[in-house]
Amino acid sequence: MVRLLLLAVVAVLAIAAPFYFYSVTLMTVMCFVIFACSFNLLLGYTGLLCFGHAMFFGGGAYITGQILKATPISTELAILGGGAAAGLLGLVIGYLTMRRQGIQFAMITLAFSQFIYFIFLQAPFTGGEDGMQAIPRNDLFGFVDITSNSTLYYVVLAITALCVFVYYRVVHSPYGEVLKAVRDNQPRVESLGFDPEKIKLVAFIISASMAGVAGGMKAVVYQFATLTDASWPISGEVILMTLLGGLGTLVGPVFGAAGIILLNDYLAGFGEWALVSQGVILLVVIVFFRRGIVGELSALVRYLRRRNRTEAPAAQPAAATSGH
Amino acid sequence: MATSAAVLSRTETARDADNVLVAKGLTKEFAGFAAVKDVNLAVRRGSIHALIGPNGAGKTTCFNLLTKTLAPTRGSIVFDGEDISRLRTSEVARRGMVRSFQISATFPHLTARENVRVALQSKYGTAYHFWRSLRAVAPLNARADELLEQVGLAGSRDVTAAELSYGKKRALEIATTLALEPRVMLLDEPTAGMGHEDVGPITELIKQAAVGRTVLLVEHNLSVVSTLCDRITVLQHGEVLAEGNYAEVSKNPAVVTAYMGGVDE
Numbered sequence: 001m002v003r004l005l006l007l008a009v010v011a012v013l014a015i016a017a018p019f020y021f022y023s024v025t026l027m028t029v030m031c032f033v034i035f036a037c038s039f040n041l042l043l044g045y046t047g048l049l050c051f052g053h054a055m056f057f058g059g060g061a062y063i064t065g066q067i068l069k070a071t072p073i074s075t076e077l078a079i080l081g082g083g084a085a086a087g088l089l090g091l092v093i094g095y096l097t098m099r100r101q102g103i104q105f106a107m108i109t110l111a112f113s114q115f116i117y118f119i120f121l122q123a124p125f126t127g128g129e130d131g132m133q134a135i136p137r138n139d140l141f142g143f144v145d146i147t148s149n150s151t152l153y154y155v156v157l158a159i160t161a162l163c164v165f166v167y168y169r170v171v172h173s174p175y176g177e178v179l180k181a182v183r184d185n186q187p188r189v190e191s192l193g194f195d196p197e198k199i200k201l202v203a204f205i206i207s208a209s210m211a212g213v214a215g216g217m218k219a220v221v222y223q224f225a226t227l228t229d230a231s232w233p234i235s236g237e238v239i240l241m242t243l244l245g246g247l248g249t250l251v252g253p254v255f256g257a258a259g260i261i262l263l264n265d266y267l268a269g270f271g272e273w274a275l276v277s278q279g280v281i282l283l284v285v286i287v288f289f290r291r292g293i294v295g296e297l298s299a300l301v302r303y304l305r306r307r308n309r310t311e312a313p314a315a316q317p318a319a320a321t322s323g324h
Numbered sequence: 325m326a327t328s329a330a331v332l333s334r335t336e337t338a339r340d341a342d343n344v345l346v347a348k349g350l351t352k353e354f355a356g357f358a359a360v361k362d363v364n365l366a367v368r369r370g371s372i373h374a375l376i377g378p379n380g381a382g383k384t385t386c387f388n389l390l391t392k393t394l395a396p397t398r399g400s401i402v403f404d405g406e407d408i409s410r411l412r413t414s415e416v417a418r419r420g421m422v423r424s425f426q427i428s429a430t431f432p433h434l435t436a437r438e439n440v441r442v443a444l445q446s447k448y449g450t451a452y453h454f455w456r457s458l459r460a461v462a463p464l465n466a467r468a469d470e471l472l473e474q475v476g477l478a479g480s481r482d483v484t485a486a487e488l489s490y491g492k493k494r495a496l497e498i499a500t501t502l503a504l505e506p507r508v509m510l511l512d513e514p515t516a517g518m519g520h521e522d523v524g525p526i527t528e529l530i531k532q533a534a535v536g537r538t539v540l541l542v543e544h545n546l547s548v549v550s551t552l553c554d555r556i557t558v559l560q561h562g563e564v565l566a567e568g569n570y571a572e573v574s575k576n577p578a579v580v581t582a583y584m585g586g587v588d589e
């Protein structure tokens with residue numbers, strides 16, 4: 001009940017937001033919310049640190065952009081195409097890397113993402129250093145005009161809601177339960193008759209597709225896709241967002257993504273100081289808030305509840321005596 | 325002459341049918357060093373069989389070979405008439421032989437019930453259903469709770485495994501293993517690192533769980549071995565030193581020497 005009410009409040013706020021804030025910033029936040037959720041699915045729920053997640057984000061952006069430029073296909077299908085392409089890339093790279101664990105996996109995914117980055121740099125369709133310019137916003141479903149940002153905002157909102165729902169569903173599914181078990185103790189899962197590599201590969205593909213959708217959406221919002229989207233600083237940023245929000249917490253990535261994007265936006269005028277502040281935040285999170293914003297908050301709530309529970313029986317006899 | 329040969333082979337097959345797990349000429353070499361040398365082992369169906377020996381005797385290596393965690397350099401392992409020498413742990417598990425671990429093997433962030441439910445999903449076939457809600461595995465809850473009750477964890481159903489005491493974690497591990505209804509359970513030092521007060525209950529639990537199954541365990545605690553096990557294989561320097569029940573093995577002079585004096589590590 002409380003949860004439904006909370007959901008309704010969030011929905012109302014999200015619908016009203018563009019009347020108070022710049023819609024492009026809000027849409028950027030939503031793209032990164034999806035991206036960070038996809039990353040959290042891997043690091044938080046599978047225990048895989050992918051150090052090259054930008055290849056899926058950038059890949060999704062380029063493929064969506066190319067579909068929109070070269071064909072009259074409607075925007076939502078183009079974004080889906082970006083997600084599918086990223087998922088396919090995830091299948092190939094996941095298949096090649098899934099036997100590796102920990103730091104080895106992180107380094108190999110970083111290497112692959114650099115490899116993909118140079119392909120995007122050299123491929124003629126991406127526009128190389130200049131990026132892919134003037135991506136059109138084809139009509140939604142073939143007939144709804146979305147050239148204005150205020151209309152597009154609601155499309156982006158709907159896609160984000162859908163993606164967050166998919167993410168929620170995966171985490172709270174029979175598969176999600178097995179996935180968390182793999183994260184907690186892989187050898188044990190194998191001894192119970194599962195194939196943990198295949199289970200992790202499925203998560204990797206889902207995560208890559210979601211990252212692709214996020215990238216595709218960003219390409220539609222900005223109407224261009226650049227090498228930055230596929231570069232390693234973006235991979236680093238998504239790690240920061242996830243850690244800041246709270247690793248392995250459901251809504252952590254939402255707060256983390258919003259926090260980092262809004263901060264970058266706010267500090268944009270100070271140039272390099274945006275990077276310095278990111279560094280400081282990362283340090284503070286690692287030293288003081290290991291569980292991230294959402295993680296620390298839910299730990300606090302748990303602590304308060306437990307204290308109430310232990311205090312309640314102690315308070316009762318006192319109340320009984322005062323009643324006499 | 326011919327008849328006696330036939331009789332011999334018949335008793336031979338009869339004996340093999342009695343043994344659920346048979347290892348022949350099992351050898352594992354690490355860079356030239358043979359940790360396990362030509363071990364022959366037969367575990368009788370329905371028995372509780374212990375693998376003991378001084379430190380460095382090759383118990384754990386032998387155990388890991390049987391559970392398919394390691395691949396043997398030479399030799400064969402036959403489980404219930406099927407050669408499993410080349411299979412993986414997960415494949416052997418699906419055939420009904422499930423191992424436990426020395427360090428407690430629970431899923432710390434999942435509740436006790438979820439721990440057991442993960443194992444139940446192995447046969448239920450929902451492990452890849454990422455598009456369904458948890459209602460899809462709700463039918464497994466009754467069985468999970470039953471297993472938790474069986475190991476005395478009914479009250480800890482919704483507690484995360486990380487918060488359970490060491491003894492309770494081990495009990496949860498047994499419940500999780502039982503969820504697969506294994507014909508053979510392989511237990512790696514089930515009482516290792518346990519306080520005195522926990523050893524008794526866990527021994528009792530193993531005895532209970534062993535009803536209708538076969539158990540092979542590696543164990544240091546000889547009093548546990550003596551109360552629990554029907555048959556004991558003693559390893560030393562990677563080779564079988566003696567085999568028999570506790571009374572036989574404990575009187576064996578070679579075993580006494582190996583345990584009491586001059587074991588070179």
